[in-house]
């Protein structure tokens with residue numbers, strides 16, 4: 001397909017995602033959340049495990065997509081189903097707080113599966129892309145549930161874009177957050193750029209985005225990316241659980257009103273859509289497609305490689321060494 005017509009299709013798909021969400025051609029959402037204390041359940045593709053406490057008022061949602069918690073089509077689908085299940089309806093109970101964590105000690109969430117932005121940009125890839133955007137929009141517009149990211153591993157690329165849109169972020173000793181997409185000739189399109197400015201200030205966001213730098217726990221805490229840094233995994237978990245249980249003592253309508261009010265500080269949906277529209281042409285640049293192909297190769301096909309574990313520095317070094325050319 002010539003690039004220009006592919007571009008038009010992608011734009012149309014993006015516009016479709018910005019308009020009232022198209023009815024996804026997928027199974028209906030039957031899976032409810034566990035309501036028994038301590039019970040567990042697993043998402044459709046098993047990429048997220050749930051465990052509720054406080055009679056369902058708090059849910060831990062644990063990402064698990066070995067080896068690197070790559071945000072692939074399955075993670076996206078499971079996350080979408082879960083966020084969809086949180087939508088309020090008459091006589092339906094939803095958790096007051098969701099804590100996202102990870103079963104992988106090295107990764108909270110990895111980057112997007114770059115196969116999904118390799119040309120040709122098929123309908124399937126466009127569907128996954130649109131579902132990513134729907135996930136971010138659900139994170140922003142679900143006001144009846146507070147979202148906490150309990151980060152004790154890498155949260156890189158799309159992982160960082162998802163976590164930065166949650167209501168609160170707490171970090172442990174293994175936390176490392178980065179929107180490194182500028183090093184690929186791309187940008188952090190699904191929220192990484194628009195949210196980093198308001199969260200840590202424009203000049204610092206420029207530094208971390210333009211230079212593809214990473215925040216460790218203490219730095220992220222100092223700059224306001226993380227609410228608090230805890231030096232041990234145990235302390236992180238116990239403090240976040242205590243906070244979630246405390247929030248869950250209060251009525252859901254109060255949580256909802258506070259979230260509605262503070263959501264006014266978010267970038268507008270129109271500005272988020274504009275940024276996505278600017279991202280698509282970058283993705284189609286021949287040099288960026290070459291970089292994506294090379295990235296997939298040097299990362300051992302996005303698996304548990306030194307390259308993946310070394311992000312974002314390994315990507316910066318790859319640029320210095322001319323590896324992506």
Ligand SMILES: *[C@@H]1O[C@H](CO)[C@@H](O)[C@H](O)[C@H]1NC(C)=O
Pocket residue numbers: 037038039040051052053054
């Ligand atoms: C689920 O959470 C409860 C505490 O709320 C805990 O006792 C239990 O071990 C957890 N189960 C799993 C499988 O993590």
Ligand SMILES: *[C@@H]1O[C@H](CO)[C@@H](O)[C@H](O)[C@H]1NC(C)=O
Pocket residue numbers: 053054055057248249250251252
């Ligand atoms: C869960 O929330 C409900 C409704 O606000 C409340 O009545 C109940 O006490 C809470 N349960 C726990 C264990 O906190």
Ligand SMILES: *[C@@H]1O[C@H](CO)[C@@H](O)[C@H](O)[C@H]1NC(C)=O
Pocket residue numbers: 090091
């Ligand atoms: C919700 O529950 C109440 C009380 O049981 C009932 O009267 C009402 O019809 C229910 N509403 C819906 C939409 O199911």
Ligand SMILES: *[C@@H]1O[C@H](CO)[C@@H](O)[C@H](O)[C@H]1NC(C)=O
Pocket residue numbers: 021133134135137138141142
């Ligand atoms: C929230 O976002 C989802 C996903 O894009 C969308 O389907 C839904 O209509 C939105 N809800 C509101 C109230 O805007």
Ligand SMILES: *[C@@H]1O[C@H](CO)[C@@H](O)[C@H](O)[C@H]1NC(C)=O
Pocket residue numbers: 088143144252253256257260
């Ligand atoms: C949350 O607040 C908004 C704005 O007042 C309201 O439209 C919505 O119904 C509330 N949702 C819940 C679940 O209370």
Ligand SMILES: *[C@@H]1O[C@H](CO)[C@@H](O)[C@H](O)[C@H]1NC(C)=O
Pocket residue numbers: 301
């Ligand atoms: C790369 O990994 C994907 C799954 O992420 C797999 O479908 C594909 O076959 C792999 N390619 C190679 C060349 O191993």
